[in-house]
Structures are given as structure tokens and as C-alpha cells.
Amino acid sequence: MNKFIFVSVLLFSFAEVSAQIVKGKIIDASTSSPIENVKIFESDSEVFVFSDSEGVFEIEVNSNSFSLELSALGYLSAKYEGMPNSNSNLTISLIPSRENLSEVIVNGALISKSLQSMPAAISILTSGDIRKTDPSNFAQVFNSVPGVYVNQGALNTTKLNIRGIGARSQYSTNRIQAYFNGIPLTTGEGDLTIDDFDAEAISTIEIIKGPTSSMYGAGLGGVINMYAGNAEINKTQIGISLQVGSFDTNKKTISASHGTENTSLFTTFSDLESDGYRDNGSYKRQSGLISANVFTENGNKLSFLGNFTKLKAFIPSSINENDYLNDPEKAAFTWGSSKGFESYERGLLGISYLHHLSNSLTNLTSIFVNFRDAYEPRPFNILKEERVATGARTKFNLKTTIFKFASELSFGAEYYKEWYNMQTFENLYQDFEDRGSILGNSLSNNEQDRSYANFFAQLNLELSKKLNLETGFNVNTTSYSLEDLFIQDEIDQSGDYRFRTVFSPRIGLTYEIEKGKNIYSSVSHGFSTPTVEETLTPEGQINTDLKPETGINYEVGFKGNWLNHKLYTEVALYSIQIENLLVAQRISEDQYVGINAGKTNHNGIEATIRYKLDLNDKIRIQPYLNAALNYFEFEEFTNRDVDFSGNRLPGVPKSTLNTGFELNYGTNFSFYTNLLAVGEILLNDANSLNTENYQVVDIKARYDFKIFKNFESNVSAGINNVLDEKYASSVLPNAVGFGNSAPRYYYPGNPRNYFVGVGLNYVF
Structure with a gap:
């Protein structure tokens, strides 16, 4: 009997050791927000569970070591291996997938x-x-x-x-x-x-x-958010690549990354050189980046970002119509004679910390500093610039219930301070033949302090399972001071100026028609402030009557998945009414004066279509189409006693179409095609000149393969402008000719050109 009891206790103790509970939390690698409905599968026991609304899970494992496989819609699958520890909880981050x-x-x-x-x-x-x-x-x-x-x-x-x-x-x-x-x-x-x-x-x-x-804050046109690369979980790798192409272009890149369940380190350095298609068009840029993330308990995250760029690029500038048609490789005469260029060193550093104050309240605070030191010899003068900026942004997010509706509230503030020094000098290139730009006497010396503060809030309300309300606002204050340090003339541009406080509201509604198909509508306000140069009159005094440019956007749209997520479509119709239109009047070759000249209407429709077609187990074709059709006009616009009301806005195409397909064979071979079709572009406010429609076709192929077990390689090649289309890749609206010269409206696009590349990656 005693032996039976001893064996029973022993077996029970062994079962307790073998069957242990692993606890953890799943978070988004980019935002550190919890991920719901992640499937956590234990490979040995074939047991699986799902994470709850806070990303939390508990799973029973049957050994001293375990292997978890994690998968969730919208994220890359991941694997985590470890040993049970009853004294701590796991925090596992998943990288967002871009497939759907x-x-x-x-x-x-x-x-x-x-x-x-x-x-x-x-x-x-x-x-x-x-x-x-x-x-x-x-x-x-x-x-x-x-x-x-x-x-x-x-x-x-x-x-x-x-x-x-x-x-x-x-x-x-x-x-x-x-x-x-x-x-x-x-x-x-x-x-x-x-x-x-x-x-x-x-x-x-x-x-x-x-x-x-x-x-x-001040973003009338919109906002672009870019994010650095991430390291894959439990993977360390280093890679190098080389690309060469037309116009003696070559690019060398080295990158490395290291990822664990709670750290991510990504760094890259590139060196790009090109002689350019046009005269006086050589280019050299070196750029390095480092991005690091450390995840702590409860999904808290400390992040660091550093980026540095060194550039020297010569400037061919715009040319007149005759040169554009007959000699597009030519640089503008004065820019070629002075060998004009720009060079600068630019860097940015930032640290942010995301802290979960509770299960429902988080705070994200960032501080940053960036700088730019530039030197730009131009035909009319030589510009030296120094810019240093610093600031901070903090944001709180609270999940709560308001009037019995599930809701989330976000609020915070941002402050930005910039110190800017600008000096101009004579360019004596005409006195020294074939030597390029030569620094002469000082022409101006200004110091500017610029600052703005944003106070913002947004509330999302889940009015029902299908209807969601989003509303918010921003309050902005912007000011600057200008100190004229140039004492050789009688003009003193010194002064302080503060724009009136701007209140920018927004409201939007989203309704789910059925699973995967949503319609939305929104009304939003935006503004942009004048530059310091635009606020100066020809006499050098500050124009205190100048107002920020403001606009209201009315928009409706549809976003929907079809055919079991194989087809995705978007359609947006919008109308933007802009008031106090800021117009930069050119009064000399290097000086502009800003005025509030009227109103514009921006009406348009945009569409996106993406489709995934699996021909068999290995071949997939993904065609796409992105299109925009617009009608942008001056509602009220009088400039220098000429009434342009009713005319179309110059500098923007009437329509754009971007279409093509991606062909994948297995996981090794990819082939890309792209057609960009651009409608005519008006060149002046009078609508008397315009460019022609053009179409540019690009193709590219890439093949990935393994050399050895841990060595991965790829080769790629492409052709830009396959059809050798002649077109203007950029235009200068309302160009003015000086000294009896023709206006220089055009920047010629590159003719047909080629590139090939090779890469090697070692995975530890």
C-alpha cells in the first residue's frame, strides 16, 4: 500500500512538472499595441489557444522546453522557443504583414x-x-x-x-x-x-x-509617415548589395539586423553616385540609418532612431522650350557656366518611449533633434544655411466607455523649435572663366527663430457594431522672429511675427455595409503658414496682413474586399475649398513676395484596384490600377490686376494612371511591370501653355536563391522608360525669363535607361 501511494505521488509530481502553464502577451512590433485573436499553437502537444482583447494568453505545455507557433490575420507568422518560468510573463511582438x-x-x-x-x-x-x-x-x-x-x-x-x-x-x-x-x-x-x-x-x-x-498641424496637402526597417524575430543577418546602371550610376549598400522576442536592431548604409543624364548633373549621396527597439514587460517599448545624409549634387536646372525639344541634355546656361550645385550634411536623432500606464491607458512620448548644414552656389548668389531644430511630442490613448459606447480617446501636444541662419554672397564665376562658382562679398545675413505648438485630441466612438464615429481637433500657434545681421545696407528686416491661432476640426463616419466592405464620409480642416521670405515686402518689411492658407476637405469613399480577399478596391470623391491662397510673386531671379490672392477649388476622384490571381501552386499574378481624375480651378484669383478666376490650376496633371502587374513564380522569381500615364499639365495661370500627355513604362525582374545553408543571394535587372518616351518629368509653373531670355519651364525626363544589381545575405 505504501509503495502504491509513493508511486502515485511520484506520477502526480511528474505530471505537475511536465504540464506547466506559460503566460504571455502578444503586441504589434510597430505600435506595441496588444493583438487580439492571435492563434498560439504548441508544437509538441498540439494544444492551441487565442489571445484576448488585451493580447494576453495562457497555454499549457507538457515539457521543460516548448515551441510556440503564432499566427494572426494581418501579421507575419512567428515561432517562439523557450523554457517555462512561473515568475515572469512573455512579451512577444509580431511584425505586420502587408499581404492583405x-x-x-x-x-x-x-x-x-x-x-x-x-x-x-x-x-x-x-x-x-x-x-x-x-x-x-x-x-x-x-x-x-x-x-x-x-x-x-x-x-x-x-x-x-x-x-x-x-x-x-x-x-x-x-x-x-x-x-x-x-x-x-x-x-x-x-x-x-x-x-x-x-x-x-x-x-x-x-x-x-x-x-x-x-x-x-500645418499640413494643408496631407501627411507622409515613413517607418524604418525592422529586424525579424529570432534572426540575425547581414547583407551587401551592388547596383550599376546607365549614366554611370552605381549604388553600394550594406545592412544588418538582429531580432529577439524583446529587441530589434536594424541598420543600413548606402553610397549612391551618378553622372546624370544632363550636363552639370552629377550626384553623390551617402546615407546611414540605425533603428533600435527594446520591449519591456507589459508591452512597453523604448525606441531610438538615427539618420545621417551627406550630399553633393550639381544642378542642371530648368530649360526653355527650344532646348527641351532639341537639346534636352543641356543644362541651363547660367547654371552650367557657374557649375552650380548644392551640398549639405543632414542628420536626425530621436528617442521615444511607449508606456502602458494601465490596461486601458498608454502614453507615447518622443523627443528629437535634427540639423542641416548647407552650401549652395547659384548663378545669382551663393547661399549658406545652418538649421537646427528640436522638439517633443506626447500622446495619451485611453480606452473607455462613453454613453455606453465603446470608445477610445487620444490627446496630447507637440512643440517644435527651429534656429535658422541664412547668408548670401556674391558669385564671381563670370570673373573666373571655367572655374565655376567663386565666393565673393557678403550680400545678406539673417537669423530666424521659428516655433510652433500643436494641441490635439481625437475621439472614436463605436456607435454600433457597424457604425463608427471619429472626431477631433487641433489648435496651432506659430511664430517667428527675424534678425537682420547685415549692416552694409539701409534695410533692416528684423522683427517678430505671430500668426493668429488656428483651430482645425475634423469629423468622420465609417459604416460597414457587410463584412469587408465599408463606406465613409469626412469633413476636415487644414492650413499652411507663409514662409518668412513670403512675409517680406520688396522693401524688406514684414507684411503683417498676410494670412495662413486654409482649406476644408469634403470627402466620401468606399473600401471593400471581394472574392474572398483576392480583390481589393477603393474609391474616393473629394472637394477641397482653399481660401487666402498664398501666391509667391517673383520680383527678381532669387526673390519672391507672398500675397493672399484668392480661392481655389480642388475636386477629384481617386480609385485603387488590386487583385491576386493564383494560376497554380507556384504562379501568382497580382495586377493593380491606381487612377486619379481631377478638376482644380481658381474660384477667385486676381494677380497684378489680371483676373484668372475660372482658370485651371497650373503645375498638376489633369489625370494620372498607374497600372501594371507583379508576377511571382514560387518564392524565388518576381517580374514587375508598371505604366505611368500622365495627362497634360498647364504651365501658367493664364492657361496659355501646357505640356503633352505622356506614358512611361518600366519593367524589373528579380531572382532570389540560396547559395549555401545560411547564404541567400539575389540578382535583379530593370529598364526604365522602355518605350524611350520624351517627356517633361518636372515643370516650373509661371516661369519668367530674365535678360530677354525665354522662360525656362521644362525639366526633361530621362530617356530609356538600364540597371542591374546583385545582393548577398548571410543569416546567422
């Missing part, structure tokens, strides 16, 4: 939700979308977004406009806010340089189209 577009989580919104449930026109560009294009020309990927058009005069001369907003910009992107891992990229004056970043450094891009000031 509608399930993608929009991280850039104040309250993260799936793309399909957002009452806004939002486009997502994944690493797969970026891979389809030429890696040496990252900015072109934005042309695949309906409603977005890229004017690209050269690799370093890129202008984006969203729904026609920003189309009147002369040389740079403005009226669009942009962030990289939550760090502002747009300057205090609203200028944005998007082509500094390397394609291999980016995992995802989110473009929220239309006025977004309720979330981000």
Missing part, C-alpha cells in the same frame, strides 16, 4: 486602426511596393499613389503635390507634413526634402491625403 492591404494597421493616425476602418483616403506603400521600383530613385514610388504627383527635375530636385496642393511650389515640396518614425522632416517653414532617404532603409510609407491639420 485592408488589414494593414495605420500607425500614423492618432488612434491606430485598420486601413479599411479609417474614414479617410490613406494609401499604404509596403516594402514590396518599394521593391518594384529602381532602388536608386526612391521618390518615384510616390507616383503609384492616386492623387499624388511627383515632379522630379533630378535625383535632388523633387516636388510632391497631393491633390494639387503644393503644385505652385517653385523648387521644393511644401504644404505637406512628413515624419520618419515620428520625427518631423518638414522644416519650420513647411519645406520637405523626401529624396534624402534610401529605399532599403524604409519598411512602410503611409500617405494621408487632404487636410490633416486636426492631427498634425
Whole structure:
């Protein structure tokens, strides 16, 4: 009897040791938010459970070591191996998958939700979308977004406009806010340089189209959120790649990553050089990035981001119609004679911490600093710039119940401070033949301090299982001070200015017609402030009557999955009414004066179609179509006593069509085609000149294979502008000729060109 009791106790104790409980929490690798309905499968016992609404799970394992397989809709599957420990809980992060577009989580919104449930026109560009294009020309990927058009005069001369907003910009992107891992990229004056970043450094891009000031402050056109690459869980790898192409283009890249269940480290460095298609068009850029995340208990996350860019790029500038038609490789005469270029060093650093204060309350706080030191010899003068900016953003998210409705509240603040010094000097290139730009006497010396503060809040209410309400607002204050340090003239531009406080509300509704099919409507407000230069009169005094440009966006749309998630469609109809239109009047070759000149109407329709067709177990074809048709006009616009009311807005195409397909054979071979068709673009406010329609076809192929067990390799090749189309890749609206010269409206696009690449990756 005693032996029986002893054996029973022994067996019971062994069962207690063998059957143990593993507890944990599943979170999103990008946002650290909990993931519901994750399937957790224990390989040895074949037991599985699902995570609850807080991402929490408990599973029984039957051995001292265990292996968990995790899977969830919208996320990459992952495996976790470990040993039971009753004293701690696991925190496991999953990387979002971009396979089913509608399930993608929009991280850039104040309250993260799936793309399909957002009452806004939002486009997502994944690493797969970026891979389809030429890696040496990252900015072109934005042309695949309906409603977005890229004017690209050269690799370093890129202008984006969203729904026609920003189309009147002369040389740079403005009226669009942009962030990289939550760090502002747009300057205090609203200028944005998007082509500094390397394609291999980016995992995802989110473009929220239309006025977004309720979330981000001064962003009349929209906002671009870019996110750095991530390391895969339990994987360490290092890779190198080389690409060569036409115009003596070559690009060298090295990257490394290390991932565990609670850490992620990703770093990359690239060196890009090109002689360019046109004279005086050589380009050299070096760029490095490091992104690190550390996950602690309860899903808290500490993140660090660092990016550095060094660039020297010569500028061929725009040319007149005769040169565009007959000698497109030619640089503008004065830019070629002065060998004009721009060079700068630019960096940004940021740290953020996401803390779960409770199961229903989280806080995300970020601090950052960025800088830019630039030198730009131009025919009319030489510009030296120094810019340093710092700031912080904090956001609280609270899940609660209001009037018995499930709801989530987000609120917080953002502060941005920028110190900017600008000096100009004479360019004596005409006195020294064939030597290029020569620094002369000082012409101006200004210091500017710019700052803004945003206070924002958003409330999401689940009015029913099918109907959701989203409403919010932003309050912005913007100010600057200008100190004129140049004492050789009698003009003193010093002064302080504060724009009036701007209140930007937003409201949106989403209704689920049936599973996977949603309609939405929204009304949102946006604004953009004038630059310091635009506020100065020709006499150098500050124009205190100048007002921010404001607009209201009315929008309805549909987002839907069909054929068991094989077909995804989006349609958006919008109307944006802009008041106090800011017009930069050119009064000399290098000086502009801003005026509030009237109103514009931006009306349009955008559509997206994506389809996945599996021909057999190995062959998949994914055709796509992105299209935009618009009618942008001046409602009221009088400039220099000329009435342009009723005319169409210059600088933006009437229509764009981006279509093609991706062909995959197994997991090794991919073939990409893309057609970009662009309608005519008006060149001036009078609508008397326009470009011709054009179509550009690009193709690319890539083959991935293993050399040895831990060595992975790939080869790729592509042709840009297969049909050798002659077109203007960028235009300068309302160009003015000086010294009896013809206006220089055109930047010629590249002719047919080629590239090939090879990559090697070692997995530890």
C-alpha cells in the first residue's frame, strides 16, 4: 500500500512538472499595441489557444522546453522557443504583414486602426511596393499613389503635390507634413526634402491625403509617415548589395539586423553616385540609418532612431522650350557656366518611449533633434544655411466607455523649435572663366527663430457594431522672429511675427455595409503658414496682413474586399475649398513676395484596384490600377490686376494612371511591370501653355536563391522608360525669363535607361 501511494505521488509530481502553464502577451512590433485573436499553437502537444482583447494568453505545455507557433490575420507568422518560468510573463511582438492591404494597421493616425476602418483616403506603400521600383530613385514610388504627383527635375530636385496642393511650389515640396518614425522632416517653414532617404532603409510609407491639420498641424496637402526597417524575430543577418546602371550610376549598400522576442536592431548604409543624364548633373549621396527597439514587460517599448545624409549634387536646372525639344541634355546656361550645385550634411536623432500606464491607458512620448548644414552656389548668389531644430511630442490613448459606447480617446501636444541662419554672397564665376562658382562679398545675413505648438485630441466612438464615429481637433500657434545681421545696407528686416491661432476640426463616419466592405464620409480642416521670405515686402518689411492658407476637405469613399480577399478596391470623391491662397510673386531671379490672392477649388476622384490571381501552386499574378481624375480651378484669383478666376490650376496633371502587374513564380522569381500615364499639365495661370500627355513604362525582374545553408543571394535587372518616351518629368509653373531670355519651364525626363544589381545575405 505504501509503495502504491509513493508511486502515485511520484506520477502526480511528474505530471505537475511536465504540464506547466506559460503566460504571455502578444503586441504589434510597430505600435506595441496588444493583438487580439492571435492563434498560439504548441508544437509538441498540439494544444492551441487565442489571445484576448488585451493580447494576453495562457497555454499549457507538457515539457521543460516548448515551441510556440503564432499566427494572426494581418501579421507575419512567428515561432517562439523557450523554457517555462512561473515568475515572469512573455512579451512577444509580431511584425505586420502587408499581404492583405485592408488589414494593414495605420500607425500614423492618432488612434491606430485598420486601413479599411479609417474614414479617410490613406494609401499604404509596403516594402514590396518599394521593391518594384529602381532602388536608386526612391521618390518615384510616390507616383503609384492616386492623387499624388511627383515632379522630379533630378535625383535632388523633387516636388510632391497631393491633390494639387503644393503644385505652385517653385523648387521644393511644401504644404505637406512628413515624419520618419515620428520625427518631423518638414522644416519650420513647411519645406520637405523626401529624396534624402534610401529605399532599403524604409519598411512602410503611409500617405494621408487632404487636410490633416486636426492631427498634425500645418499640413494643408496631407501627411507622409515613413517607418524604418525592422529586424525579424529570432534572426540575425547581414547583407551587401551592388547596383550599376546607365549614366554611370552605381549604388553600394550594406545592412544588418538582429531580432529577439524583446529587441530589434536594424541598420543600413548606402553610397549612391551618378553622372546624370544632363550636363552639370552629377550626384553623390551617402546615407546611414540605425533603428533600435527594446520591449519591456507589459508591452512597453523604448525606441531610438538615427539618420545621417551627406550630399553633393550639381544642378542642371530648368530649360526653355527650344532646348527641351532639341537639346534636352543641356543644362541651363547660367547654371552650367557657374557649375552650380548644392551640398549639405543632414542628420536626425530621436528617442521615444511607449508606456502602458494601465490596461486601458498608454502614453507615447518622443523627443528629437535634427540639423542641416548647407552650401549652395547659384548663378545669382551663393547661399549658406545652418538649421537646427528640436522638439517633443506626447500622446495619451485611453480606452473607455462613453454613453455606453465603446470608445477610445487620444490627446496630447507637440512643440517644435527651429534656429535658422541664412547668408548670401556674391558669385564671381563670370570673373573666373571655367572655374565655376567663386565666393565673393557678403550680400545678406539673417537669423530666424521659428516655433510652433500643436494641441490635439481625437475621439472614436463605436456607435454600433457597424457604425463608427471619429472626431477631433487641433489648435496651432506659430511664430517667428527675424534678425537682420547685415549692416552694409539701409534695410533692416528684423522683427517678430505671430500668426493668429488656428483651430482645425475634423469629423468622420465609417459604416460597414457587410463584412469587408465599408463606406465613409469626412469633413476636415487644414492650413499652411507663409514662409518668412513670403512675409517680406520688396522693401524688406514684414507684411503683417498676410494670412495662413486654409482649406476644408469634403470627402466620401468606399473600401471593400471581394472574392474572398483576392480583390481589393477603393474609391474616393473629394472637394477641397482653399481660401487666402498664398501666391509667391517673383520680383527678381532669387526673390519672391507672398500675397493672399484668392480661392481655389480642388475636386477629384481617386480609385485603387488590386487583385491576386493564383494560376497554380507556384504562379501568382497580382495586377493593380491606381487612377486619379481631377478638376482644380481658381474660384477667385486676381494677380497684378489680371483676373484668372475660372482658370485651371497650373503645375498638376489633369489625370494620372498607374497600372501594371507583379508576377511571382514560387518564392524565388518576381517580374514587375508598371505604366505611368500622365495627362497634360498647364504651365501658367493664364492657361496659355501646357505640356503633352505622356506614358512611361518600366519593367524589373528579380531572382532570389540560396547559395549555401545560411547564404541567400539575389540578382535583379530593370529598364526604365522602355518605350524611350520624351517627356517633361518636372515643370516650373509661371516661369519668367530674365535678360530677354525665354522662360525656362521644362525639366526633361530621362530617356530609356538600364540597371542591374546583385545582393548577398548571410543569416546567422
